[in-house]
Amino acid sequence: MSLEQTPAVHLDALRLVRGGRTILREVDxxxxxxxxxAVLGPSGSGKSTLLAAxxxxxxxxxxxxELFGQPVPRSSRALLEMRKGVGVLxxxxxxxxxxxxxxxVALPLRAHTRLPAALIERLVAFKLNAVGLRTAADLYPRELSGGMARRVALAxxxxxxxxxxxxxxxxxxxxPIASGVIMSLIQRLNHSLGMTSIIVSHHVHETLPVCDQALVIANGALVFSGTPAQLQASDDPLVQQFLHGRPDGPIAFDTAATRRTEAA
Structure with a gap:
């Protein structure tokens, strides 16, 4: 397999456990x-656990x-080096x-590089400009709206x-307006910077329009993988319940309570 064909992320028969309880199983x-x-699913379905892996x-x-053909390392030093190539919002x-x-915005540059201060300042200006906030460099987080703060965190x-x-x-x-700005920005940056993006969300209708691939996690497993169009056309009861927000169906509303009952 060539470098271009190697997936950015490859999961094979993945099983994730927290506190002795299996959260996700057999994820490929x-x-x-x-x-x-897009990694979609109800609250408590294991989306954040997948990110932790x-x-x-x-x-x-x-x-x-595996990330870009390399297994996620175990040693602290190798893991720190790998994380430099993974941005997390x-x-x-x-x-x-x-x-x-x-x-x-300058914090990662100062912590992980030895670039001169003048170059860091220019890079910070470039990153803020990319998210439409170049003139906000001297503001403090308390002076920002929620959408602006999210864009600073993205920068x-x-x-x-x-x-x-x-x-x-x-x-x-x-x-809704700030949400639209953020999703449009994610799509534009992904394409212009040549990145790969994974969006973990339960906001289905806002997320699907910018995605190439959609996944649904429910009941401890990956229950759907395909294009957004295939997701919306799916007649799977799990997928239908999640997409339409139905309270009754194969996905339990209170997953934590359900797991406690099953454990008992």
Whole structure:
């Protein structure tokens, strides 16, 4: 398999366990380079657990995780090096309130490179310009709207030019207009910068239009993998319940309670 054909992410027979309980089982997945993949599913279905495996935070109980043809390392030093190539946009943004917008974006560059201050300043301006916030460099996080803060966090995640971007519920707490801006920005940046993106979300209708591939996780497994069009045309009861928000169906509403009952 050539370098271009090697998937950005390859999961094979993956099983993930937390606290002695299996969260996901037998997950097989290929994420093509340059694509945008949506990982969808109800709250508590294991989406964040899957992200923890991709970043090396959680060691699989079985199966393998590969990024760009290389297994996710176990040693701390190798894992730190690998993470430089994975940008993560967190749900809560994670901006440091005592630093300006520019200083927040500069953090990864100062921590992981030895670039001169003048070059870092130029790179920060470039990243902020990419998300439409070049004039906001001297503002503090408390002076930003929710959508602006999310874009600053995105600029910081892009600081080291990662080939893989992971978005963990990027639309949480945003109004419809800000959500549209963020999704459009994700799509534009992915294509213009030649990245691969994985979007973890339960916002189906906002996420699908920008994606090449859609996955649905429910009841501890990957229940669907295909294009957005195939997802919307699926007659699978699990998929239908999730897409249309039906309270009754094969996906239990209170998954935590259901698991406790099953464990008992």
């Amino acid at each position: 997945l290929r994420v093509p380079r340059g694509s945008i993949t 991709l970043t090396g935070e959680l060691v699989p109980a079985a199966g393998k995780v 967190l749900q809560g943004n994670g901006l440091l309130t005592d630093l300006t917008v520019g200083e927040n 910081r995640a892009l600081a080291l030019d990662p080939p893989l971007m992971i978005y963990d519920e990027p639309l949480t707490g945003l109004d």
